[in-house]
Amino acid sequence: AQKVTQAQTEISVVEKEDVTLDCVYETRDTTYYLFWYKQPPSGELVFLIRRNSFDEQNEISGRYSWNFQKSTSSFNFTITASQVVDSAVYFCALSEGEGANNLFFGTGTRLTVIP
Amino acid sequence: NAGVTQTPKFRVLKTGQSMTLLCAQDMNHEYMYWYRQDPGMGLRLIHYSVGEGTTAKGEVPDGYNVSRLKKQNFLLGLESAAPSQTSVYFCASSYSPRQGPTYEQYFGPGTRLTVT
Numbered sequence: 001a002q003k004v005t006q007a008q009t010e011i012s013v014v015e016k017e018d019v020t021l022d023c024v025y026e027t028r029d030t031t032y033y034l035f036w037y038k039q040p041p042s043g044e045l046v047f048l049i050r051r052n053s054f055d056e057q058n059e060i061s062g063r064y065s066w067n068f069q070k071s072t073s074s075f076n077f078t079i080t081a082s083q084v085v086d087s088a089v090y091f092c093a094l095s096e097g098e099g100a101n102n103l104f105f106g107t108g109t110r111l112t113v114i115p
Numbered sequence: 116n117a118g119v120t121q122t123p124k125f126r127v128l129k130t131g132q133s134m135t136l137l138c139a140q141d142m143n144h145e146y147m148y149w150y151r152q153d154p155g156m157g158l159r160l161i162h163y164s165v166g167e168g169t170t171a172k173g174e175v176p177d178g179y180n181v182s183r184l185k186k187q188n189f190l191l192g193l194e195s196a197a198p199s200q201t202s203v204y205f206c207a208s209s210y211s212p213r214q215g216p217t218y219e220q221y222f223g224p225g226t227r228l229t230v231t
Binding site for chain 2: 004033035037043044045047050052091095097098102103105106107108
């Protein structure tokens with residue numbers, strides 16, 4: 001079974017619109033970590049955020065914000081006032097347990113911001 | 116700091132040929148990883164290493180071998196390449212205390228491999 005589901009394969013928005021990327025995860029562990037990575041057209045993977053299962057506080061970093069809800073097993077990512085530079089593939093990932101060695105990635109959401 | 120670097124950036128192989136991908140990191144990380152990225156499938160872990168001289172299998176290890184002779188280097192080998200191994204390969208490293216939280220992984224720029 002897929003541990004991380006990103007149901008939105010592709011999203012297009014017009015510049016300055018807000019957009020939310022969904023991530024639903026599945027795990028039986030009580031301790032786990034969730035991550036978001038950005039892969040711009042140049043191909044590298046850029047780390048955005050890490051969140052552990054005991055910290056459900058939402059986080060905001062500039063135009064980026066993350067909403068973690070254990071009740072729905074979701075860790076959604078919102079970009080406010082999107083810009084063309086936000087165009088990329090965004091991956092959500094899960095790591096189970098402490099000091100774990102494997103990241104389970106979702107299949108990614110391709111975001112296109114139209115000027 | 117260069118972070119995580121990978122050599123080569125591109126490679127074309129014929130079926131049955133062998134090659135080695137080199138990953139190097141200068142962040143003094145204990146843990147290193149090799150992933151492959153295929154269209155529509157995200158990244159999948161091939162092998163990983165929790166320290167110099169140790170390696171372990173990930174989700175899709177068949178057809179690959181790895182070695183970690185030095186802490187800063189992690190090599191991925193293909194002994195007999197197959198078209199199914201056409202992919203983009205990413206190396207990553209992370210700081211991971213023996214007991215404690217899982218930290219983020221830092222990725223190299225990737226190697227695009229085509230097997231014909």
